[in-house]
Amino acid sequence: MTLDETEIHDEVRARYAEAALAASASRSDSAAQTSCCGPDGSAAFGEILYADADRASLPDAAVLASLGCGNPTAIADLREGERVLDLGSGGGIDVILSARRVGPTGRAFGLDMTDEMLELAARNAAEAGVTNVEFVRGTIESVPLPSSTIDVVISNCVINLAADKAAVFREIARVLRPGGRVGVSDVVADDALSPAERAERGSFAGCIAGALSFEEYRAGLAAVGLTGIEIVPTHPVADGLHAAIVRAVKPLVATASDALPAMPALPRPLQVTSSSCGCGSGVCC
Numbered sequence: 001m002t003l004d005e006t007e008i009h010d011e012v013r014a015r016y017a018e019a020a021l022a023a024s025a026s027r028s029d030s031a032a033q034t035s036c037c038g039p040d041g042s043a044a045f046g047e048i049l050y051a052d053a054d055r056a057s058l059p060d061a062a063v064l065a066s067l068g069c070g071n072p073t074a075i076a077d078l079r080e081g082e083r084v085l086d087l088g089s090g091g092g093i094d095v096i097l098s099a100r101r102v103g104p105t106g107r108a109f110g111l112d113m114t115d116e117m118l119e120l121a122a123r124n125a126a127e128a129g130v131t132n133v134e135f136v137r138g139t140i141e142s143v144p145l146p147s148s149t150i151d152v153v154i155s156n157c158v159i160n161l162a163a164d165k166a167a168v169f170r171e172i173a174r175v176l177r178p179g180g181r182v183g184v185s186d187v188v189a190d191d192a193l194s195p196a197e198r199a200e201r202g203s204f205a206g207c208i209a210g211a212l213s214f215e216e217y218r219a220g221l222a223a224v225g226l227t228g229i230e231i232v233p234t235h236p237v238a239d240g241l242h243a244a245i246v247r248a249v250k251p252l253v254a255t256a257s258d259a260l261p262a263m264p265a266l267p268r269p270l271q272v273t274s275s276s277c278g279c280g281s282g283v284c285c
Contacts, residue, residue: 072154073097075245076183081105082151085175087140087168087184088112088158092121092133098154099130109150110135111143141167143175150175155184157243160211165220173224173250182221182248187211188231190240201238208238221248 073094078084078101086094089110099108110133112118118135125133138144140155141164153172162168172182189198189211199209212220214231221229226248233242 072156072183072185073101075185075247076152076154076181078102078106078152083149084108084152084154085143085145085150086110087143087153087155087172088161089121089135090117090156090158092124092135094154094156095121095133095135096125096128096130099125099133102132104132106132108133109145111138111140111145113137113139141171143171145175147174148177151177151180153180153182153184155186157185157187159184160187160208162210165212166223169220169224169226173226176250178250178252180250182226182246184246185234186217186244186246187237188217188233188242188244188246189213190242191215193240198241201241208241211241214244217246221246225251227251 071094072086076084076098078098080103082102083106084095084098084102086098086109089095089112092110095108095110099106102108108130110118110121112121112135115137118137121135125135136144140158140162153176159165159168176182187208191213193213195209198211201208217231218229228247228249230247231244233244235243237243
């Protein structure tokens, strides 16, 4: 049984709304906040993936709401004056860190579809004292920003949650200016794992069932004209699934549309038959 786009959005929104409310109340007991280990027993998601200095400089609620599988601000090489877009910005941790890195002449945008997360992120940014930020409501399949206006797109374990990943890749390519770049953390599956096998290892909202394979990810980015694609696994999050750093660049000169490879038929999300993530907790991000 497949999940349609509305069901996926509703499932993800409910899970992260609960996490936002918990973080706002200084609790760490929501399903999404519950820590999850990888197959080797080490932490695979959450605040532990950020440097101590970064965590210490952030509001407690921003740290509690950190649910990703990496630290995209550490890999995106952000520069003074740049405009950064965080897809699925959650409690705002990566937007706040990005805003500090790009400085007062730059700007950091956070996009999220969950009202509770947007409210939490705005409060966290105010508490952190950053003003060069803007939080926008919307889905990452349809980004409400103009074309060719963003220098860097970042994201932390959110693209795997998207109902239509081909649309996400098109939107990334659209909003990036020529020469702009992608630096995201995401969950990626071994090429040998079928969509059904991914679903057996964990839930869609838990960042497992919706993961693309390495080859599917490369093909999706290449199909929208992005180049310099690198996908480097960093640590295991389940059997055959990995947190990974994903990088790509939008060429300075547009590629002719008829020279682009056809957009691959990316797998449709499946209904989960098991919620295990490799450590028995059933919740992963």
